[in-house]
Amino acid sequence: MKRALITGVTGQDGLYLSELLLSKGYEVYGLIRGQNNPKFELVERLVPGVKLLTGDLTDMSSLIRALNVSRPDEVYNLGAISFVAYSWENAMLTTDVTGKGVLNILEAVRLYSGDDPAKVRFYQASSSEMFGKVQEVPQRESTLLWPRSPYGVAKVFGHYMTINYRESYGMHASSGVLFNHESPRRGFEFVTRKVSQAVARISLGLQDTITMGNLDAKRDWGFAGDYVEAMWRMLQQDTADDYVISTGVTHSIRELLEVAFARVGIEEWEHLVTQDPRFMRPAEVELLIGDSAKARDVLGWTPKVGFEELVGMMVDNDLALQRAQARL
Known part of the structure; x- marks a missing residue:
């Protein structure tokens, strides 16, 4: 062992x-x-x-x-x-x-x-x-x-x-x-979990809006x-x-919001999102996208879960948590 x-x-x-x-x-x-x-x-x-x-x-x-x-x-x-x-x-x-x-x-x-x-x-x-x-x-x-x-x-x-x-x-x-x-086990301070939790709460009438920083920053999630x-x-x-x-595919924070809100059936979401300079980084990292060809070739590793599936998994998890806490 x-x-x-x-x-x-x-x-x-x-x-x-x-x-x-x-x-x-x-x-x-x-x-x-x-x-x-x-x-x-x-x-x-x-x-x-x-x-x-x-x-x-x-x-x-x-x-x-x-x-x-x-x-x-x-x-x-x-x-x-x-x-x-x-x-x-x-x-x-x-x-x-x-x-x-x-x-x-x-x-x-x-x-x-x-x-x-x-x-x-x-x-x-x-x-x-x-x-x-x-x-x-x-x-x-x-x-x-x-x-x-x-x-x-x-x-x-x-x-x-x-x-x-x-x-x-x-x-x-x-x-x-x-x-x-990311995952449903991500800490609430991270942007993906902040979004999935807020979207779940907004859809259940427990929260009105979500305050974000830079919506154009892109990440390989x-x-x-x-x-x-x-x-x-x-x-x-x-x-x-x-x-x-990495996955080799990049998405913006704006896309993250769009997919998360779509998961709960909200297509017009822009009015539910505000921006605050406090959530802007002093030195922003604008675009991260990885080339994991070496991992694929040497380790035989490739990602299995796609972006929309991942966001859906997180939103569904937070919906269940918020319903349980609010006894909805």
Whole structure:
């Protein structure tokens, strides 16, 4: 039985990855931060087979303890402060967790592995936000990184540190440069879930309007449940490497709104949406679209869930949640 340790296990990726690994017969350990973490019960309810350990990416001693307890064959570092807007408000904490936290877990894995640097296979969750001010369309593994947020800068540090540990110590360390991936388990602070929840509430008469930022920004959106399979496939390769994971199709925030409102039968939606400069980024990333040909050719990975299916899945989920809460 293989053993895996997942940091960031409480996020959407951690939950879907846990389900995938458990279905493959893994013994799965999840790292959870803080005492009395409110998401403890969420993990226990959705993936009860996961063994939870307390630890923090900013505390290497806790990471070493977690490695000694879990004795993993694979480590998936999904932990981060991942809400881009928040990274401008607290750039220091974002740097400590999302950037330096990668160094901490890499060093902990290196020390744990001893004389066998490839003893533990390591996955780093890199991000399309690293491309930022895009220098090439579509973006691929060789595209110049030009991050446009503290979050993106921190992710670039972690990405290159992963490459450095692979090249310096011979670790089996791979990075997945994941483009935007969403699900009904996405946090409410993210734009896709903000839209799906608001559309559900508007359709039920529980909310009048939704306030947005830039409606013209474009993203390459996929389903988180598809993307975690790519993570797993990377660590099954004989040689570690980096891969762009994306759908190769881009949609604007405006299109996201249109599909979401159409799901609840609202065709004329413009008057239900207002814009507020507070929701505009200081440095916008206008167009992200990935070329995942390498993942297709080497890993045999392709996305299964399309954009409209994904948005529909999220809106339907929030409709059910809002009806239950309002007892409609």
